[in-house]
Amino acid sequence: MSVTAAAGFSAAGVVCGLKSTGKKDFAMVRNLGPLKSVAAVFTSNRCKANPILWSQQVMADPVVEAIVLNSGGANCYTGARGFQTTHATAEAVAERLGVSAGDVLVCSTGLIGEQLDLDKLKTGVWDSGLEVLSDAGTSEQAGIDAAHAIMTTDSVPKMSTSTGAGYTIGGMAKGAGMLAPGLATMLVVITTDAVLTSEQLDTALRAATRVTFDRLDSDGCMSTNDQVTLMASGASGVEPELAEFTARLTELCRDLAIQLQKDAEGASHNIHITVTGAASEDDAVDVARTVSRSNLFKAAIFGNDPNWGRVLAAVGTSSAVFDPYNIDVSFNGVAVCTAGEPDQSRELVDLTPREVDIQIELHSGTETATIWTNDLTHDYVHENSAYAS
Amino acid sequence: MSVTAAAGFSAAGVVCGLKSTGKKDFAMVRNLGPLKSVAAVFTSNRCKANPILWSQQVMADPVVEAIVLNSGGANCYTGARGFQTTHATAEAVAERLGVSAGDVLVCSTGLIGEQLDLDKLKTGVWDSGLEVLSDAGTSEQAGIDAAHAIMTTDSVPKMSTSTGAGYTIGGMAKGAGMLAPGLATMLVVITTDAVLTSEQLDTALRAATRVTFDRLDSDGCMSTNDQVTLMASGASGVEPELAEFTARLTELCRDLAIQLQKDAEGASHNIHITVTGAASEDDAVDVARTVSRSNLFKAAIFGNDPNWGRVLAAVGTSSAVFDPYNIDVSFNGVAVCTAGEPDQSRELVDLTPREVDIQIELHSGTETATIWTNDLTHDYVHENSAYAS
Missing domain, CATH: 3.60.70.12 (L-amino peptidase D-ALA esterase/amidase)
Known part of the structure; x- marks a missing residue:
């Protein structure tokens, strides 16, 4: 009320x-x-x-x-x-x-x-x-x-x-x-x-x-x-x-x-990107936000594609403290990348639920943060190409 | 060859x-x-x-x-x-x-x-x-x-x-x-x-x-x-x-x-964002790149919508030197915003050609730069939601 x-x-x-x-x-x-x-x-x-x-x-x-x-x-x-x-x-x-x-x-x-x-x-x-x-x-x-x-x-x-x-x-x-x-x-x-x-x-x-x-x-x-x-x-x-x-x-x-x-425009997934093991809370936010702004990552989630390489490609453009070859990434609990190498098969990841949980462990400290974002969809493009009309 | x-x-x-x-x-x-x-x-x-x-x-x-x-x-x-x-x-x-x-x-x-x-x-x-x-x-x-x-x-x-x-x-x-x-x-x-x-x-x-x-x-x-x-x-x-x-x-x-x-994936427009009157070349690149990364701006161009407010909303998140109330913006030669106020009608802008020219005058110096980008389209989302498969 x-x-x-x-x-x-x-x-x-x-x-x-x-x-x-x-x-x-x-x-x-x-x-x-x-x-x-x-x-x-x-x-x-x-x-x-x-x-x-x-x-x-x-x-x-x-x-x-x-x-x-x-x-x-x-x-x-x-x-x-x-x-x-x-x-x-x-x-x-x-x-x-x-x-x-x-x-x-x-x-x-x-x-x-x-x-x-x-x-x-x-x-x-x-x-x-x-x-x-x-x-x-x-x-x-x-x-x-x-x-x-x-x-x-x-x-x-x-x-x-x-x-x-x-x-x-x-x-x-x-x-x-x-x-x-x-x-x-x-x-x-x-x-x-x-x-x-x-x-x-x-x-x-x-x-x-x-x-x-x-x-x-x-x-x-x-x-x-x-x-x-x-x-x-x-x-x-x-x-x-x-x-x-x-x-x-x-x-x-x-x-x-x-x-x-x-209720974000056109979204078909609610994505929670959690960064752990960061040297500072600012670093955790920086990494999570950078990933949340990758159109390639967001489009992949729309396509139910656990394309974890796009997560790491985005992490690599952040300025946070981390060792590029010692990062773990999981999609909905499946450890697809451990210590910078492929781990469990991406085929084990089910991205059909609306809620998606991405975990990124930096092994550089004890700080953590979560950014809430959405996927990049046809409907997002449609709504925002027609907003003014 | x-x-x-x-x-x-x-x-x-x-x-x-x-x-x-x-x-x-x-x-x-x-x-x-x-x-x-x-x-x-x-x-x-x-x-x-x-x-x-x-x-x-x-x-x-x-x-x-x-x-x-x-x-x-x-x-x-x-x-x-x-x-x-x-x-x-x-x-x-x-x-x-x-x-x-x-x-x-x-x-x-x-x-x-x-x-x-x-x-x-x-x-x-x-x-x-x-x-x-x-x-x-x-x-x-x-x-x-x-x-x-x-x-x-x-x-x-x-x-x-x-x-x-x-x-x-x-x-x-x-x-x-x-x-x-x-x-x-x-x-x-x-x-x-x-x-x-x-x-x-x-x-x-x-x-x-x-x-x-x-x-x-x-x-x-x-x-x-x-x-x-x-x-x-x-x-x-x-x-x-x-x-x-x-x-x-x-x-x-x-x-x-x-x-x-x-040949960018799914693109329907080639957008040239030129910043003039910048205090430094780095500032000009910063402003143009920031606009080029605005999904709302890019989706508007896809929809042939001269939504210049989205250009300025993006400029406002850059760290370049400028006075927010003394910026000019033109779309394909039409001065839609002058000194931070609406100028010519947005209805005069024709965005149907594939080539789009955005000009942003910062009135803060003499430096200039152009960033080449593309619009955000249904095809971009489609191609990138299906790439791994």
Whole structure:
């Protein structure tokens, strides 16, 4: 039930007309308090969309009353006019809710390089405001509606909730393509009624995203609009241990990230690439991510072909510490390569299940990391050759 | 007419049985002298195939009598036994030609992780030796046969010749997938009858590959077996100016690289990504290569979709010097983005021709570079999901 699972939040998802399909395309999440704590992480793409530029300004003072999100357009590479559109959207929200525009986050997702229609956005603000200001805004359905309104090529909404001792965390996410977050990812809104300061939220959120959304690399393409926002209302009155809250938040982020992986555009396999025996965690991530970005490896998995040579060819382009002739590789538990030589027959590997487990042992240390990725399919090519039309 | 265009070389391409199709799969090129100068550049992939390890040893003393190349297997990640196979192949060539095994280069291409059949290789050595030792070995047809014998998924052989003042350069290349060379590329053999030392050849070859094969990035996947070899026989008796020879060699390498691009697996577009106004040549290459590796950009081109937002989203993940809000992008001459804002309508762009020209102006300096790449197509996915079978 998404972002309204936690007490002290209302939400809405409405149709404002940005999507040509007539589906929901505008969401609002409002923090009813008493606390207005917030943390956010943003894409590390140097080409940032206008809503990212706006939201980074808002976060200079970590108090947030509401966040609005539109699908149907990224508002990226739209120049000064595009920034004005984002600013005017925040002003409209501020007026609607009686708050300051400087406390309103804005997120956008969709095609890059097209202006958003401000009149449609204002319609979205008005209609979502109507719900958010009413009792209906705190319902389970309101959270579900918001999760639907941020979908683009997603086939299902992504929602997750987690209940601690006296407090709750709820979240929603969107993202199916351009799915290779750096620092932050996609559009994600997480709410909690725990009593936590913005600084505590920031610590917890960075720890959680580092090992969840940042380990998702579906297609190697980092978005210009990624943003993960965590808001706390304090409405439960419960102040959890930060470590315990972080662990629970991390689990919720992992759940949302895996939901994103499972719904990645055109994918027919969910691939988990685990590197063990690395000299450092960075090395483990580097090797796993490099393999996850090999089109030849990804196409082979689509063809149910345990072509482990393509794994090693990719590993060889990483900068991690390893001995090229002392690497082990297994596909779904079958040790196809041991110490750099063929071991068990590749014919023993069954890649027909959707879940694929690749293990790479570097014999260079004790660190480990897993990257979640997908295969390269006809459907991926089809969806992404026709996206703008 | 490939490697026999230059005087002082004989060649052969024969069937030794490594390819299940029964097509030619073993080539030999012999330097008849009087000079035996040679230069070679190798893949920078850290996971190097056994023939690369062998050839790097041979090049410690830059005198080469012959090079043999097999398709039908990469002999990579085949351990000590695989290295012995390469060594034994060189020994067989040495015995056949009456030369030292330490003067015999070996190249292999095909599937990684499978042992090569040494008996078949020895058959290849014997049969190709027969032709190379005869007058027929210096014929035009012998060079064409050799170019055919090194093909894997290539649909056409790649050959080029260039004639200077009294001397000739000839070359052949193979490569259709795993086409993202670093330092060297694919399998390429170039011969010349010019009088040049190994040191001069090395200078010329590194200068030529840096701006030709190293600018080809079809699918972002670097091979474990890439090798470019340049041999000089001195048979023309002509000693060219090194600068003039290098320019001619560069032009020949560019011709072969473009032939590789045009025959890339499954491609439906040949894309030239030119970055101008860069602070350094490295920056220009970095930006162009980053765009060339964006699956979303490549899939859009397949769909004839001028989705320039995907170009900028990729540029934003590079580490080059630029101002994200002062970039110009054009597709086939249509300025779709100027100073970071939409300019001419994307509907004016016609992407139906096979040749696509992307221009990215960074306004950060005067350096420029072009990367040659291809689109991401259904056929690419199909070919690479079925390669091992």
